[in-house]
Amino acid sequence: MADAFWRIVFSGSDLAGFHSPSFDDHIKVFFPDTPAGALALPHMTDEGIVWPDGVRPAARDHTPLAFNGSDSLTLDFYIHDGGVASSWASAAQPGDRIAMGGPRGSCVVPVDYACQVYVCDETGLPAFKRRYDEMQAQQIHLLACVDEPIGRAYLGDLPDVTVSWLGSGKMQTEALMPLLDPIVLPADDYFIWLTGEGAVVKQLSDYFTQQRAAHSDLVRAVAYWHQK
Template sequence: MTVDRHDPAGRVAAHHRAGSGTVRIGYPIDVREVRVVARRRLTPRMVRLTLGGPALAGFHTYQADDHVKLVFPDPDGTRRDPVPDGRGMLDWPRPLPTTRKYTVRRYDPAACEIDLDFVLHDGGVASAWADAAAVGDGVTIAGPPGAKAFPHSYDHYVFAVDATALPAVARWLEESPADVSAHVVAEVDDPAERDYPLAHRDGVAVTWLVRAATGSTLAQQVGSLRLPAGRAFLFAAGEANDIRPLRAWSAGRLDSLITGYWKRGVAGLED
């Protein structure tokens, strides 16, 4: 299947202004060598790494939940990075190298920098790398591959997320219209994660949940919201099973983008 990758900035902006529903807009995909230029602990369980370098000139990211793949070397240190195929995509070696997806929290084209926020947890390849990464360390990133763009013109938005999707919500709050109306329901594993920085917006209500030992209450809390009149949009992202009930809840009620970022017991979930 051929993907149209021309003028992604203009096409995403047009959809933000006057589109309907969610559309996929492809970006020219590249692979880049970057270095850690800063690190900041956001909460006891989350660290922000700022990656930079001249390779980030011309980086494409126009939607708040855009992601890159971090490409890790083999256990023996061998690098098997993808290479551009000359058609705006990448050729990947087989077997595939170990990769993990992370949301682009910020892109500064003038400084050639991006921010990635990592939830720290035991046993994670990317989490272990981020926890140990020092300024000057290098890493390969691939993408973003494109946007799942949704308009900025809905009357109201609902965000149902866990900690892994907080960077997408934070970026969306900074980039959305000044008069936006939204509910953000965020479920975290530890009360300290409620310190994750989200921009204050007058029309946005934020509800923090701490995940109980008996399981997630995220979908239940979202289902109990009293939505205002008008067209609404649901963005749900996080642990795949926790957000799954929202697919049925949203059907016929509001437009939606629902993405499982990860799944308990599964490494490198693709959704």
Template sequence: MTSENSNAPTLERVHHELKRRDLEAKSVERLTPSMIRVILIGEDLADFTSLAADDHMKLFVPDASGMMVMRDYTPRAYDNEARTLTVDFAVHDAGPATAWALSAKPGDRLQVGGPRGSAVLKGDIARYVLIADETGLPALGRWVEELGADVEVEAFAAVPGAEDEQDFQSDAKLTMHWIHRSEKEAARPEPFLNAVKTVSCGEGTYIWIAAEARVAKAIRSFFLEERKHPLQWMKAAGYWVHGQADSSEKSIGGSSAKPA
């Protein structure tokens, strides 16, 4: 078990210039049955900045009445030189951002704002345990792909079926677990808890959780109460709230945040 005071990691809050960017869809791909990938392009991306895999930016999309609304999404990948930004859309509801992605085609326009800031993880971390459902999968995938060869990663991702699994390229020592459960079970913690009950939480292990809010809280409680894993070595976020449209709980608890 990781010690409470063994150089616990911290989250350093780095603020970015808040800017709205007018972009164009370069390509639209049905990555899996439950995920759509849109690559956006535009000169406004020359100074785009995202320093953490679980950053969130705002997408401005029309709702059913035609009014523009904002929705939070992860910058899955970006390339300042190529002026590209990749966004993955989980097809799990009928919200306005999902509706935009389902009908999107090359040449369509989309405005993006932020990220307002990044919570950069600092500390001596030897091993990561990453846990996510479809909504957290873009952040998990980016994290896995950006980690170096000197760390171990054990990742758990919940998707409806085998056809929804993704391939990640990582220099890290990656062990990937896919949890298959129906969309009707997306707000139940049991599939996750059954999958992680024997996971190793040794010295220097950092646990990151992104799922439905009550599911994320249940997983966090399991590691905190049953496995006695220190709160400072965890971060949990509710990327959506069952029964509440367009809701989230991004700060359930975990590593302390310090301003830059």
């Protein structure tokens, strides 16, 4: 898809019945120790899920980008140094296997709110990409803490979106606030989506619900990762 994003299509009869109605659904993806390595699958007991030898493989949450309704699921992987999912995706070959589960629940958001505001870093771009294809809004604002060439290469043209590219690693409230302050939220006809690093997402959520008096049910704040 772009230098920083690799698209992988998974197929298999076990996908029958998969359902993902919301743009920011997430599924849990379990990875083997090596790309072509065997992946031990869990089994259900009366006490819950049990992993072979008591060892749970590395897992990460991912956005289901597209599903064909029967046996083909598409995921986009953000490629970066040191990531379990990124390392697996970079080395994956046709026929490699993973395990996945979910989504456990969905928050279905109407597509036609007049004003829609999206704040994310690279980890949120696949969800925004899925959402963009279905939106019917008068105003769409995207504040992307992503390097502009990467964002443009991945998302393509966004002619009806007011986009601010802040640069990778720039998800900081002091950089975002001056861009958010001028956005006018029409009464009860808006939706705000905030995702990325957990502490910043919390600060932005507080900004909208406390300083801007936004309705909490019109603000969706989801931490996609946490700074350690």
